[in-house]
Amino acid sequence: MAVTQPADLVETEEVSTQAQEGIGQKVLIAVPYVWLLVFFLAPFFIVFKMSLSDIAISIPPYTPTFDLSEGWDGLVALWNALDLENYVWLTEDDLYWKSYVSSLKVASISTLLALLIGYPIAYSMAKAPSEWRSTLVMLIILPFWTSFLIRVYAWVGILKKEGFLNYALMWLGVIDEPLTILNTNTAVYIGIVYSYLPFMVLPLYAVLEKMDGALLEAANDLGCSPIKTFWIITIPLSLPGIIAGCFLVFIPAVGEFVIPDLLGGSNTLMIGKTLWTEFFSNRDWPVASAVAVILLLLLIIPIVLFQKQQEKQMKEDG
Amino acid sequence: METIVKSNQQQVFAPWTDPQNKPLLRFENVTKKFGDFTAVDNLTLDIYEREFFALLGPSGCGKTTMMRMLAGFELPTTGRILLGDNDLKDTPPHKRPVNMMFQSYALFPHMSVEQNIAFGLKQDKRPKQEIKERVEEMLSLVQLEAFAKRKPHQLSGGQKQRVALARSLAKKPKLLLLDEPLGALDKKLREQTQFELMNIQEKLGMTFVIVTHDQEEAMTVASRIAVMDHGRIKQVATPAEIYEYPNSRYVADFLGDVNIVEGRVGVTTGETASLNWAEGQSHLAVSTKERPQSGDTAWIAVRPEKVRISKEMPEEADNCLQGEVWDIGYTGNISTYHVKLANGQMIKAQVANRQHLANRPITWEDSVYVYWEKGAGVLLQS
Numbered sequence: 175m176a177v178t179q180p181a182d183l184v185e186t187e188e189v190s191t192q193a194q195e196g197i198g199q200k201v202l203i204a205v206p207y208v209w210l211l212v213f214f215l216a217p218f219f220i221v222f223k224m225s226l227s228d229i230a231i232s233i234p235p236y237t238p239t240f241d242l243s244e245g246w247d248g249l250v251a252l253w254n255a256l257d258l259e260n261y262v263w264l265t266e267d268d269l270y271w272k273s274y275v276s277s278l279k280v281a282s283i284s285t286l287l288a289l290l291i292g293y294p295i296a297y298s299m300a301k302a303p304s305e306w307r308s309t310l311v312m313l314i315i316l317p318f319w320t321s322f323l324i325r326v327y328a329w330v331g332i333l334k335k336e337g338f339l340n341y342a343l344m345w346l347g348v349i350d351e352p353l354t355i356l357n358t359n360t361a362v363y364i365g366i367v368y369s370y371l372p373f374m375v376l377p378l379y380a381v382l383e384k385m386d387g388a389l390l391e392a393a394n395d396l397g398c399s400p401i402k403t404f405w406i407i408t409i410p411l412s413l414p415g416i417i418a419g420c421f422l423v424f425i426p427a428v429g430e431f432v433i434p435d436l437l438g439g440s441n442t443l444m445i446g447k448t449l450w451t452e453f454f455s456n457r458d459w460p461v462a463s464a465v466a467v468i469l470l471l472l473l474i475i476p477i478v479l480f481q482k483q484q485e486k487q488m489k490e491d492g
Numbered sequence: 493m494e495t496i497v498k499s500n501q502q503q504v505f506a507p508w509t510d511p512q513n514k515p516l517l518r519f520e521n522v523t524k525k526f527g528d529f530t531a532v533d534n535l536t537l538d539i540y541e542r543e544f545f546a547l548l549g550p551s552g553c554g555k556t557t558m559m560r561m562l563a564g565f566e567l568p569t570t571g572r573i574l575l576g577d578n579d580l581k582d583t584p585p586h587k588r589p590v591n592m593m594f595q596s597y598a599l600f601p602h603m604s605v606e607q608n609i610a611f612g613l614k615q616d617k618r619p620k621q622e623i624k625e626r627v628e629e630m631l632s633l634v635q636l637e638a639f640a641k642r643k644p645h646q647l648s649g650g651q652k653q654r655v656a657l658a659r660s661l662a663k664k665p666k667l668l669l670l671d672e673p674l675g676a677l678d679k680k681l682r683e684q685t686q687f688e689l690m691n692i693q694e695k696l697g698m699t700f701v702i703v704t705h706d707q708e709e710a711m712t713v714a715s716r717i718a719v720m721d722h723g724r725i726k727q728v729a730t731p732a733e734i735y736e737y738p739n740s741r742y743v744a745d746f747l748g749d750v751n752i753v754e755g756r757v758g759v760t761t762g763e764t765a766s767l768n769w770a771e772g773q774s775h776l777a778v779s780t781k782e783r784p785q786s787g788d789t790a791w792i793a794v795r796p797e798k799v800r801i802s803k804e805m806p807e808e809a810d811n812c813l814q815g816e817v818w819d820i821g822y823t824g825n826i827s828t829y830h831v832k833l834a835n836g837q838m839i840k841a842q843v844a845n846r847q848h849l850a851n852r853p854i855t856w857e858d859s860v861y862v863y864w865e866k867g868a869g870v871l872l873q874s
């Protein structure tokens with residue numbers, strides 16, 4: 175007895191710690207799911223339900239609404255009142271699909287511009303002496319210390335007719351007449367590229383920085399010129415960074431509202447702006463919700479692609 | 493000196509003996525500094541066409557740095573490197589007729605084994621068919637036919653090393669630099685590949701410079717070996733010469749096992765010098781062509797396999813010392829007896845195990861004699 179007792183004790187202790195670990199792990203895994211459920215999935219279903227409702231002059235401005243006091247019959251009535259009318263409407267008025275297409279176009283071009291500007295920046299950061307690099311990364315992140323809204327407002331001051339840019343260009347003698355940049359699509363591109371550039375630069379920098387210099391030397395050694403080496407070694411190897419950067423710029427740019435609203439003009443058509451107008455000016459919450467649901471579905475495609483790519487990358491690295 | 497050549501070679505390959513011969517490669521007083529650290533120190537060296545030249549030396553002595561200067565990734569701080577008659581200074585790496593196998597392999601991770609091997613050939617815009625054939629040839633050489641479509645991250649360390657070797661060989665360059673090409677291979681595969689390398693080198697008339705940590709490998713493949721230390725070359729000679737006649741304790745010690753006895757030079761008569769190595773002990777005799785200064789400090793180096801051991805006093809021996817068996821090292825084919833002399837000096841003697849271990853006549857703490865001929869040792873003055 176005296177001998178077996180301690181052994182028994184040890185065993186039960188072990189079992190209980192294992193069980194605790196199991197629960198602890200499950201809780202840990204559950205946290206993000208709960209978070210997603212509460213802050214993403216639930217709101218999405220509310221919006222989705224709204225998109226199936228009808229506009230009404232009431233508070234909230236749509237019908238039907240949840241009314242639990244009527245019990246089961248109330249739920250059935252609610253279900254019966256829902257329809258796809260708003261989605262049909264989106265196809266009838268060409269404003270909507272034009273907004274979608276225009277948003278995709280603006281986002282694509284901005285992404286490309288951000289890539290073209292971001293790549294050389296990331297490349298030179300990665301090639302900088304190592305004691306400089308963390309400072310350079312800091313500088314890239316630095317703008318985030320100021321509110322996004324304020325930075326976009328600042329561009330109004332720069333781009334307007336009597337703004338800094340025109341002043342500087344005229345002073346340099348490049349132009350005689352001030353340029354009209356503010357309230358055009360050009361201003362929107364400038365705004366988006368400026369705001370999202372760090373999201374392009376950082377993933378690019380991450381891959382370029384850890385790239386093995388010996389690979390470039392090996393390519394040179396085998397008779398490949400430095401310029402060609404850049405195209406057939408550096409670019410393909412930085413592809414994960416390019417893809418990550420492009421998605422990180424493209425996805426938020428599609429739904430961007432603040433930038434087109436502040437910097438764009440009356441002919442700047444973007445879905446974020448249309449959504450805002452629908453929601454606040456027309457107070458048509460059901461249609462606004464339908465617009466939002468379609469936007470989300472549109473964005474799910476690139477997000478899923480992005481996920482796939484990340485998984486593939488993980489597999490290759492592991 | 494010239495008389496020592498590999499006896500199994502019918503034709504003597506020794507272009508370095510003829511001053512008329514122009515070297516393929518010439519290092520002229522090359523120094524390479526990183527900041528104030530000198531990695532390669534005033535190095536002068538000729539390497540001839542068709543040579544299989546081995547660089548041997550401890551870690552960090554500048555072997556890779558030398559190769560990187562040849563390939564063009566580093567420029568000498570001072571001095572010149574000539575390939576034929578051309579100073580390589582202004583030739584960028586991709587224009588040099590030199591290929592290098594990297595110590596870290598540097599395989600392109602986004603390309604398959606096949607594509608890695610074909611890379612250099614593609615840069616030369618060789619015809620498709622030729623590339624295909626050459627890749628197949630290289631794959632079979634390194635026995636990786638089954639892995640042609642794999643990516644580098646799906647290979648083991650030794651397989652990666654073989655791909656790197658195949659890639660550097662594919663272009664059949666005039667000068668091939670191999671930085672520890674076989675280190676990750678098992679003994680059998682390594683020996684096989686060594687002979688393949690020698691075959692290729694001979695067949696294609698290429699010049700190889702190889703870095704290795706394995707002195708046996710260097711002895712096997714090389715036409716000449718350079719032993720380096722702290723960025724300097726200590727000795728350049730054929731494997732036999734460098735083993736039998738090292739020019740310093742450093743070289744003697746670096747290649748193989750050696751006994752070194754320190755002493756003062758006594759009288760030199762004819763080609764025999766004597767070394768006064770311990771109070772009250774008879775002088776040691778050693779053959780030498782040099783005329784060492786009497787009274788100078790010098791060393792006698794003698795390889796353990798040239799030292800004999802017995803329990804009885806040998807009847808006739810140039811050098812005979814008495815001691816006690818301190819330890820016995822057994823490596824299957826040979827036994828190494830560590831004999832402690834009266835003054836504490838250790839002498840190692842190697843004996844081939846002609847009999848089973850149980851019949852060993854000499855054992856621990858036996859009082860024994862170790863002896864060798866005067867021609868078995870070398871007199872070293874540094």
Ligand SMILES: Nc1ncnc2c1ncn2[C@@H]1O[C@H](COP(=O)(O)OP(=O)(O)OP(=O)(O)O)[C@@H](O)[C@H]1O
Pocket residue numbers: 526529531549550551552553554555556557558595
């Ligand atoms: N880029 C560099 N900057 C500073 N020091 C360097 C650089 N490259 C090499 N060295 C130094 O030069 C010395 C020689 O390096 P090298 O790589 O030539 O050694 P090695 O003989 O090839 O050694 P190993 O057998 O370990 O490969 C080392 O002390 C190393 O630290």
Ligand SMILES: [Mg+2]
Pocket residue numbers: 555556557595671
């Ligand atoms: Mg090295």
